[in-house]
Amino acid sequence: MDNTVLYNLTYGLYVVGAMDGERPVGCIINTCFQVTSENPILAISLNKNNYTLEAIKRSKRFSLSIIAEDSDELIIPTFGFQTSKTANKYEDFGFTMLDGTPIVNGKFAGRLVLEVIQMIDNETHEVVLARLVNTMKGTGTPMTYAYYHKVVKGHAPKNAPTYRKEEDPTVKKYVCDVCGYVFAGDIPDDFVCPVCKRDRTHFHLME
Ligand SMILES: Cc1cc2nc3c(=O)[nH]c(=O)nc-3n(C[C@H](O)[C@H](O)[C@H](O)COP(=O)(O)O)c2cc1C
Incomplete structure (x- = not known):
């Protein structure tokens, strides 16, 4: 079976937001679709290791912010490559409450x-x-997963259902040993991690 055919499935990108008691948590997903049309039901898929799932189980509600091509470029690294268990992902963006759920401030579709x-x-x-x-x-314009790969040159981390181990074998990748953010390409000596702000010495070449 050739699993690369799965690469031809298309997706959008979303920030899931939920309250963990008094604290806003959230993560990036690409897996969202509308299941019914009248009084609509939607489906999302969440990895069991993601803290956002635990918060949703308790609060029973969540928000989805539809990422646009001109949304803040740090939204995906901030919400998609670190866990709300330890990080306050809303710190740099701020949030607004909508019907008991946090929505991260900024431009969204x-x-x-x-x-x-x-x-x-x-x-x-x-x-x-x-x-x-x-x-x-x-x-x-809503950002598609294909746009994220081709234009933003982003990838999916292990917890995403669409994770690809071998995204582009010709491009060197460096992973931050603090937050897991991955930089693809020739990494400059003065590079600073956009997520956790650590310097180049924390980045290691991935196998
Ligand atoms: C482009 C992209 C797509 C992702 N899609 C999903 C997804 O559909 N489902 C999921 O559970 N995690 C997905 N993730 C991974 C989570 O966003 C990531 O594991 C996050 O750190 C979980 O944070 P949390 O522990 O605060 O919930 C995706 C990440 C990226 C960058």
């Missing part, structure tokens, strides 16, 4: 608020089915 209906166990991930309870219009 729209916002959705959802209430959990059920969770379906799928080995490494859980699929969360949720009812749409509110929406907010945004601006810009």
